Amino acid sequence: MEKFIYSAELWFYPVTSESELLKVYRNDANGKTFITSRYSNISRYNDGWINIDVTSVVKNWLNGNEGLLNSIKISCKTCKDKEIPFIGTTGALKPFLSINTAKPKSNPKSGIENFFKSSSFKSNNFKSSPVNACRKQSTHCCVEEFYINFKEIGWSDWIISPQGYTANYCRGTCFGMDSFGYRLKILQKLSEEDNSLIPCCSPGKMSSLTIIYQDSNGYLHSVILPNMRVEQCQCF
Incomplete structure (x- = not known):
């Protein structure tokens, strides 16, 4: 063999x-x-x-x-x-x-991808619960879950692990919210006179993503990508 x-x-x-x-x-x-x-x-x-x-x-x-x-x-x-x-x-x-x-040019990924897809490999890219996750009827600023599948976007031929991740995004209005304190109240008051000061629902906390990928020569690399996952949304 x-x-x-x-x-x-x-x-x-x-x-x-x-x-x-x-x-x-x-x-x-x-x-x-x-x-x-x-x-x-x-x-x-x-x-x-x-x-x-x-x-x-x-x-x-x-x-x-x-x-x-x-x-x-x-x-x-x-x-x-x-x-x-x-x-x-x-x-x-x-x-x-x-x-x-096989030689990398004829079989660039080889059998190593099966190792990362098996239960023996546990990535630290666990799915965490957002601080203010959106509910079904949410209208105020919140974190909307959004999963990206690398196979669906054509990246599974070079990303070994993970197969995808929950990126999330922010949605909702900032008006009528009392949980963000006096800063938001001031912005809301000023926005009545200047539309450019309207508070926006934006990421307030981001987390990194660790991926393992294979280059054109068949070598494996591990890299930590910062600010890839929205963990919390706030009004700014």
Whole structure:
């Protein structure tokens, strides 16, 4: 089966603020074998992630009969506090293997997208409840739920995860609202004389979105996009 493996990469995300020496080992029936080492600060050139070529390691595993004895270990020789994790271990920062079974040009996404769509991958892009969500008969300023499906807009061919997200938008009038205090009352009073001062229902709080995408060369990248989701609407 190893002949079908074109390439394999181990991806992990350092969370230490210092420049630490990270060493990568292979564990199998033959014991522990050193693969390579990286300094944690090199990740700033690749969206925070470090990728290691483990093609030969994976091919050897598929060619053998070691079963569950196979593993890859990452150690930090220079970390002062051994109890504090030095790489991400949960959610969107969990280490993963990217295995290509064909050349990137002929199969740009490979089978890695199935990993992110499976239950084993839990993104931190959870759906939170807006502070002032619109109800069915809402007329005042509120957050209207709006879901964007990346497949429907033609972006699913390069965005691996998530498959979509709740972007939301603001709607409703600002007049007759007492929950925004004296500032809104002053604007409402001034708007009676100057139409340019009419308060507008606009986003008051936004949150970021983490996406994992694949470039034209078949490499994976993780990026945090700011101000992608409306969490609260206010009158300004």
